[in-house]
Amino acid sequence: MTFFDHLLGGIASGSVIALMAIALVLVWRSTRVVNFAQVGQAMFTTFLALAVYRGTGNWLISLIAAILAGAILGLIVHFLVMRPVRRQDGSGAIIATFGVLIALQASASMIWGVDPQAYPPIVDIIGFEAFGRTWPFSRYDVLVLGVTVLLVLLLSVVFTRTSLGLRMRASAFNPTVARLSGVRVSQMLALGWALAGSIGAIAGVLIAPTFSVTPYSFDILLILAFTVAVIGGLDSLVGAVAFGIGTGLVLSLVSGYSDSGNASIVALVLLALNLLLKPEGVFAHHHSRSV
Amino acid sequence: MSMKIPESIRELPGAFFLRNAIIVSAVAGVFLLINTQLEPTYSFYLAQAAMYATAMFGMVILVGLSGQVSLGNGALMAVGAYTFAITSMNWQTVPILGLPWNAVWSVVTAGLVGVIAGLLIGGLGARLSGPYLAGLTLGIAVGLPSIIYRFPSFLGGEDGFALRVPFPPGGYAAQDGGEVSAADAAAEEMSNEGFEDFLAEAGGDSSEILEFDQEELATGETPLVEDEVLEFDQDELSLEQESTPDLVQDVDGESPPAEISESEDSFVDLVDESAGVIDLTGFVIEQWQASLAVVMAAIVGFIALNLIRGNQGRIWKAVRDDPVAASLVGLSPQSNKVSAFVISGFFAALAGAVMAQIFAYVGPALFGLTLSLSLLVGVILGGRSSLVGAMVGAAFIVVLPKAMETFAQQLGWEDRVADNLPNLVYGLLVVLVVLVLPAGLVGSLMVAIRRRTQR
Numbered sequence: 072m073t074f075f076d077h078l079l080g081g082i083a084s085g086s087v088i089a090l091m092a093i094a095l096v097l098v099w100r101s102t103r104v105v106n107f108a109q110v111g112q113a114m115f116t117t118f119l120a121l122a123v124y125r126g127t128g129n130w131l132i133s134l135i136a137a138i139l140a141g142a143i144l145g146l147i148v149h150f151l152v153m154r155p156v157r158r159q160d161g162s163g164a165i166i167a168t169f170g171v172l173i174a175l176q177a178s179a180s181m182i183w184g185v186d187p188q189a190y191p192p193i194v195d196i197i198g199f200e201a202f203g204r205t206w207p208f209s210r211y212d213v214l215v216l217g218v219t220v221l222l223v224l225l226l227s228v229v230f231t232r233t234s235l236g237l238r239m240r241a242s243a244f245n246p247t248v249a250r251l252s253g254v255r256v257s258q259m260l261a262l263g264w265a266l267a268g269s270i271g272a273i274a275g276v277l278i279a280p281t282f283s284v285t286p287y288s289f290d291i292l293l294i295l296a297f298t299v300a301v302i303g304g305l306d307s308l309v310g311a312v313a314f315g316i317g318t319g320l321v322l323s324l325v326s327g328y329s330d331s332g333n334a335s336i337v338a339l340v341l342l343a344l345n346l347l348l349k350p351e352g353v354f355a356h357h358h359s360r361s362v
Numbered sequence: 363m364s365m366k367i368p369e370s371i372r373e374l375p376g377a378f379f380l381r382n383a384i385i386v387s388a389v390a391g392v393f394l395l396i397n398t399q400l401e402p403t404y405s406f407y408l409a410q411a412a413m414y415a416t417a418m419f420g421m422v423i424l425v426g427l428s429g430q431v432s433l434g435n436g437a438l439m440a441v442g443a444y445t446f447a448i449t450s451m452n453w454q455t456v457p458i459l460g461l462p463w464n465a466v467w468s469v470v471t472a473g474l475v476g477v478i479a480g481l482l483i484g485g486l487g488a489r490l491s492g493p494y495l496a497g498l499t500l501g502i503a504v505g506l507p508s509i510i511y512r513f514p515s516f517l518g519g520e521d522g523f524a525l526r527v528p529f530p531p532g533g534y535a536a537q538d539g540g541e542v543s544a545a546d547a548a549a550e551e552m553s554n555e556g557f558e559d560f561l562a563e564a565g566g567d568s569s570e571i572l573e574f575d576q577e578e579l580a581t582g583e584t585p586l587v588e589d590e591v592l593e594f595d596q597d598e599l600s601l602e603q604e605s606t607p608d609l610v611q612d613v614d615g616e617s618p619p620a621e622i623s624e625s626e627d628s629f630v631d632l633v634d635e636s637a638g639v640i641d642l643t644g645f646v647i648e649q650w651q652a653s654l655a656v657v658m659a660a661i662v663g664f665i666a667l668n669l670i671r672g673n674q675g676r677i678w679k680a681v682r683d684d685p686v687a688a689s690l691v692g693l694s695p696q697s698n699k700v701s702a703f704v705i706s707g708f709f710a711a712l713a714g715a716v717m718a719q720i721f722a723y724v725g726p727a728l729f730g731l732t733l734s735l736s737l738l739v740g741v742i743l744g745g746r747s748s749l750v751g752a753m754v755g756a757a758f759i760v761v762l763p764k765a766m767e768t769f770a771q772q773l774g775w776e777d778r779v780a781d782n783l784p785n786l787v788y789g790l791l792v793v794l795v796v797l798v799l800p801a802g803l804v805g806s807l808m809v810a811i812r813r814r815t816q817r
Contacts, residue, residue: 104493105492105493105496105497107493107496107497107500152793152797155797156796156797159796159800162425162429162431162492163796163800165431165492165493165496166431166738166742166792166796167792167793167796167797169433169496169735169738169792170739170788170789170790170791170792170793170796171789171793172789173735173739173785173786173788173789173792174785174786174788174789174790174793175789176785176789177782177783177784177785177786177788177789178782178786180778180781180782180785181778181779181782181783181786184778185778290504290731291504293500293504294497294500294501294504294505297497297500297501298497298501301494301497333508333512334508335501335504335505335508336505336508336509336512338501338505339501339502339505342497342498342501343486343498346486346489346490346494346498347486347489
């Protein structure tokens with residue numbers, strides 16, 4: 072394996088980290104909450120999608136089921152937990168998201184058990200053969216990268232070119248002024264949670280074939296996505312994508328040259344460095360992060 | 363507060379400490395008394411609850427008073443537990459003030475290393491608020507097992523260290539060698555029982571690592587930590603036999619007794635015969651463990667009570683409620699946030715040392731994200747600014763899984779459902795408490811009582 076091979080191998084995993092970070096960013100934008108339950112929601116919808124896949128044998132239907140379930144779960148969490156908790160101080164909301172995470176992981180363990188399950192990939196996961204060797208880049212990686220790019224483009228078009236996107240950005244940027252201008256802010260917040268839930272669900276289904284699905288196996292993804300979202304500034308989609316793929320590359324290099332078990336240590340070091348050197352994030356739109 | 367005591371007495375120097383000392387020793391004394399009457403199993407629950415309470419007193423200061431949500435206190439407990447284990451195994455030859463090294467020095471060292479770890483994490487986190495700090499400490503909790511795997515020879519890697527706990531001081535002296543090893547064997551057997559429960563509670567291990575190596579992905583080979591844990595869980599005896607001699611070391615500095623190399627059958631026989639032998643000391647191992655844990659909780663509780671009711675408690679609250687106003691009156695938000703972390707690191711490390719004692723084992727499986735989460739859950743349920751709340755929360759996270767187990771057994775539910783029921787209840791309760799009783803069970807009760815008495 073050469074340096075280039077390791078880089079190539081990191082693109083797909085980086086895209087999935089980026090998707091998960093986008094989900095965190097969307098929720099942060101709409102409600103100023105870091106949803107630590109996001110990855111738990113994605114885990115849950117991935118299990119649902121797996122059940123659908125086993126029932127129907129159709130990968131696309133399972134993906135659509137995950138997207139719908141993700142949106143519904145996002146709305147449930149938003150309306151049942153996060154909306155009622157919004158009047159409390161910051162730590163109440165953070166703790167509530169962890170409560171949701173614990174409950175989701177426990178229910179998934181109850182329903183599907185803690186044994187690892189395999190989610191079959193829709194296309195070939197073995198790397199392409201060219202120039203007499205196998206490259207660490209497969210059709211599946213192309214699919215993951217393609218879906219990520221497509222989603223990011225779609226989101227940017229929605230956010231910058233449509234009136235719905237304008238209303239969502241307005242509610243996130245200044246809810247009071249947005250409300251005065253006639254924007255139904257609460258609807259926009261709910262939409263943000265639903266959208267984040269769906270994107271998280273897509274990320275879950277996409278990453279599932281590359282590792283064993285268990286109720287707890289997504290924990291590391293939470294750390295990585297959080298790291299990426301924070302380094303990107305928590306409200307920047309561009310930052311989430313750039314640093315998501317960047318982190319994927321770094322992790323691939325680290326696991327290529329040392330040991331894949333170091334992934335979480337690398338994430339921790341990246342996060343600590345960022346928080347020490349540039350705590351407001353690299354791509355933050357405004358410097359609102361306080362002490 | 364203490365309304366009936368005249369002002370003149372209350373203002374005597376030392377009256378504040380004296381009153382706190384009386385409160386703490388009364389509470390600890392009650393628990394120590396109860397402990398002598400308990401069945402061994404319940405004593406072991408008491409030991410665990412006291413151990414959690416010790417760590418949670420630090421969480422009360424950190425989360426409740428200083429308003430920093432930390433998920434890293436399980437990692438700080440690991441720091442204490444590992445320091446305790448490593449110093450008691452390897453530092454036997456180091457004399458302190460002319461006396462040989464003993465467990466007390468290991469506990470003290472664990473506390474000091476905990477202070478350093480708290481200083482590091484707190485210093486890193488002092489500039490951060492809310493979600494950033496939670497995320498950073500979450501990263502520490504999730505990353506910790508990987509760090510332990512990094513250093514298999516120094517930190518014991520995945521297997522961890524099995525410890526031999528000195529019990530009770532002088533208790534062995536009157537007995538001959540055979541009985542000593544029998545009591546020892548029983549001690550290990552029993553503490554492993556508790557450990558087994560603990561692992562079962564911990565449920566799935568969270569140290570699953572993302573695999574990025576494409577070739578490995580293709581073959582679908584993913585190393586699972588759970589398997590290791592289960593294997594260990596099912597048969598501690600086999601672990602004893604498999605582990606290399608340098609892993610199983612005697613805290614007393616003796617060479618590992620012969621029965622470890624004996625066959626499983628005779629080992630079990632020894633345990634059965636030993637039932638009467640332990641009673642010679644008048645104290646079973648669980649009761650000894652519970653006393654240790656309660657005494658530690660009392661010491662830590664005394665420090666915490668003085669801090670919380672004293673000046674420092676007000677400073678932490680001021681910094682939490684309004685950092686700008688606090689800095690205008692000359693209180694530094696940064697250094698007071700760090701100090702809360704240092705104190706909670708100290709407490710957590712001491713709790714970790716107790717944990718190493720009562721489980722007679724340290725290993726990464728004990729210190730997953732689940733531990734940090736249960737510390738947070740306990741403090742939130744009990745009441746995040748109340749030491750009594752922390753005690754209630756500690757009792758809760760020990761008792762609830764057992765209660766749920768019995769409940770599920772009576773209803774004849776599957777293991778899969780029964781094992782995860784406690785976590786589901788935790789999660790839902792945390793959400794419910796945050797929504798309905800933000801001050802926690804005890805905190806809200808206190809508020810209600812205060813309102814009624816004022817009327």
